[in-house]
Amino acid sequence: MAWLSNIPATVWEGLRAFLGPLALTMIVGLLLTLGWVQVNALFLVWLERKVAGHIQLRIGPKEVGPFGLLQTLVDGVKLLGKELITPAPVSWPLFVLSPILVFAPVLVSFVVIPFGPGTQIRDLNVGLMLIFAFGGLGVLAILMGGWASNNKYALLGAIRSVAQNVAYEIPLLLSAMSVVIMAGSLSFQAIVQAQEGLWYVFCQPVAALLYLVGATAETNRAPFDIPEAESELVAGFHTEYSGMRFALFFLAEYTNMFIVASVATALFFGGWRGPFWPGPWWFLLKVYLLIFVVIWVRWTFPRLRFDQLMNFAWKYMIPIAVLNLMVTAVVLKIVR
Amino acid sequence: MTPVMGEYIRPEAVAWAAFILVTALTFVGALIAVLPRNIIYNVFGLATCILGVAGLFIFLGSEFLAMMEILIYIGAISIAIVFAIMLSQPMHVQIPPAWRPKLYLSFAVSAVVFVAFSIIVLRTPWEVALERGQDWTVRRLGELFLTRYELLFELISLALLVAIIGAIITAAALGGGRKSEGGS
Incomplete structure (x- = not known):
């Protein structure tokens, strides 16, 4: 029976010889990413509901599966079975394209996420830029969906989302830049390598805080969730979407949380560094701890008003981020 | 094989x-x-x-x-x-x-x-580049921006300046029109 256990290795070797290492990495990476996105969203929705429940002195989902773990899976199946309603007055090419275009850039970002030393689909030299660039693409897609829905709540939600994203992208980029000039590279592997001994969260506490606040806003989460404020806008930009199209928006949002937390981990919390366990475990642990903090914040703080939100970005966060970048540059010039 | x-x-x-x-x-x-x-x-x-x-x-x-x-x-x-x-x-x-x-x-x-x-x-006369740039460190990018591509860099900021001035002029013209409407 020994030959049976050799089959996976044989198949693997054969595929490797046939495809070559590069194409194999791409295909395996794509498959893993597609699987991971689903599992991550299922887990995060469950986590969100559990944490929210316990914060509000409830239990949260508990009926389906142990600790209600299978609740989101059942919800997902329900969403798959629902009808895709396309209201008559929508601008249909854009209406149909929007959920896809919101979801696709999120998938692209997985290419450069550094799960471990070498455990990365592709170590691009411009990895950090790639994530920010494709993040901007998602914003345009949200606007597309909101406009195409031909619904005032959807349009208002989309406009709010874009205004907020444009404002908070600046401190986000600036705080990431102060890390970049310390590490001297835009590649994630190099940035994590540079944090040997000391995590950047200790050298750059201001940038780390700015990044976390900006990232919460980028992912449209409370206290910055006015684009989909239920009490004002029904559901914001995805009001008119149903079934799997709505699920795609949802999936994109939770995957975005994962990506934003991964970038934060790589930039400020030493990436895969940690004792005893192999790198990817540490990386995932840190990412989910950060996501837990983001969920915790959501269920603790009330929603900001729109003018407060914009004022906070333009009058406080951006000046502080610029100042932090300048101070970093000067200090680096003196030290080196 | x-x-x-x-x-x-x-x-x-x-x-x-x-x-x-x-x-x-x-x-x-x-x-x-x-x-x-x-x-x-x-x-x-x-x-x-x-x-x-x-x-x-x-x-x-x-x-x-x-x-x-x-x-x-x-x-x-x-x-x-x-x-x-x-x-x-x-x-x-x-x-x-x-x-x-x-x-x-x-x-x-x-x-x-x-x-x-x-x-x-x-x-x-297009020539095939001898090698592709592999050096993408921030230092190298910064150097290139301030040496070889300085003119382009400055031209882009000039274009932005023109855009801002154009926006201000357009906004001022609109605002002026509104004021005269209110006055009349």
């Missing part, structure tokens, strides 16, 4: 397919940016076109430029254009039919630009 994928699908063929894909994306985007009368479609066409151009940059091995193209032209400029549209006249207002002389004039200007670019492209 074990079979290898490269024998069935040649890498050159894959490269050609990628090239045709991004070029098609660029052209289709450009057409959508110009032809439909619905201005929102035009913006999304422009974004598609820019995405195609970014793809061309990646095809040529210039990842940094591709990312900058997406970050700046889609992430910032397209969104700014959408905001400008939302601040301009409402969409349900009847769009006036295309004004013929303007159409001919813009065609002439585009033709002149096209011919000029074609002449430049045809006359330049």
Whole structure:
């Protein structure tokens, strides 16, 4: 029976010889990413509901599966079975394209996420830029969906989302830049390598805080969730979407949380560094701890008003981020 | 001898397919940016076109430029254009039919630009680069911005300055008009 256990290795070797290492990495990476996105969203929705429940002195989902773990899976199946309603007055090419275009850039970002030393689909030299660039693409897609829905709540939600994203992208980029000039590279592997001994969260506490606040806003989460404020806008930009199209928006949002937390981990919390366990475990642990903090914040703080939100970005966060970048540059010039 | 994928699908063929894909994306985007009368479609066409151009940059091995193209032209400029549209006249207002002389004039200007670019492209003795830039450290990028590409860098800031001044003049003209309306 020994030959049976050799089959996976044989198949693997054969595929490797046939495809070559590069194409194999791409295909395996794509498959893993597609699987991971689903599992991550299922887990995060469950986590969100559990944490929210316990914060509000409830239990949260508990009926389906142990600790209600299978609740989101059942919800997902329900969403798959629902009808895709396309209201008559929508601008249909854009209406149909929007959920896809919101979801696709999120998938692209997985290419450069550094799960471990070498455990990365592709170590691009411009990895950090790639994530920010494709993040901007998602914003345009949200606007597309909101406009195409031909619904005032959807349009208002989309406009709010874009205004907020444009404002908070600046401190986000600036705080990431102060890390970049310390590490001297835009590649994630190099940035994590540079944090040997000391995590950047200790050298750059201001940038780390700015990044976390900006990232919460980028992912449209409370206290910055006015684009989909239920009490004002029904559901914001995805009001008119149903079934799997709505699920795609949802999936994109939770995957975005994962990506934003991964970038934060790589930039400020030493990436895969940690004792005893192999790198990817540490990386995932840190990412989910950060996501837990983001969920915790959501269920603790009330929603900001729109003018407060914009004022906070333009009058406080951006000046502080610029100042932090300048101070970093000067200090680096003196030290080196 | 074990079979290898490269024998069935040649890498050159894959490269050609990628090239045709991004070029098609660029052209289709450009057409959508110009032809439909619905201005929102035009913006999304422009974004598609820019995405195609970014793809061309990646095809040529210039990842940094591709990312900058997406970050700046889609992430910032397209969104700014959408905001400008939302601040301009409402969409349900009847769009006036295309004004013929303007159409001919813009065609002439585009033709002149096209011919000029074609002449430049045809006359330049293109050489295959000896090696592709592999050095993407922040230090190298900064040095290039302040030495070899300084002129371009400064020209871009000049263009931004012109845009800001134009916006201020437009806004001032609008504001002045409103004031005189209130006064009369």
